[in-house]
Structures are given as C-alpha cells and as structure tokens.
Amino acid sequence: MNIAYTCYYLTNQPYKCVDILTKSRKFSEAALFSRTYCPDRVPECLKLWRESIPDKSIANKIADLND
Numbered sequence: 001m002n003i004a005y006t007c008y009y010l011t012n013q014p015y016k017c018v019d020i021l022t023k024s025r026k027f028s029e030a031a032l033f034s035r036t037y038c039p040d041r042v043p044e045c046l047k048l049w050r051e052s053i054p055d056k057s058i059a060n061k062i063a064d065l066n067d
Contacts (some may be wrong), residue, residue, distance in 0.1 A: 014038050018045065027052050 001024050008016040014037035021030035027049035034041040046064050053059040 015041070022048060025052065 001020060005017055005020045008014075008020065014033070018030050018034050018038055018041050021027075021033060022045065027045060031042060031045035031049050034045045043064065046062060050059040050062055053062075
C-alpha cells in the first residue's frame, strides 16, 4: 500500500491515492487528502469516515465545510 500510494502521489494521480486510502480503511487520511487534492471526493470520504466511527455523537461532529 505504501509503495503504491507513493507511486501514485509522485506521478500526480490523486484520485488513485484516495482510492488506496479508502481501500485501506484510512478514511480520515482520505478525507484530508481529498480536501486538498480532490475536492469532489470529500463528501464520499467524509461519509465513509463517519460510518467507520462507532460513537455516533463523535461522528456527527466531523464537519463538512461544503455544507
């Protein structure tokens, strides 16, 4: 995963980087990376991140700045 992510990052393929992060269940990292490099993928990543947190009171505090 680390090698693939680095290769995609160095070859300017941010959408592939987000795909790798989400497949690795690193949803918070995917959301933050998306915010910078793939703004259209932010809602998808935030949804996955919120769903992965068992405590819904905490999950609801993750802000979506596009709302």
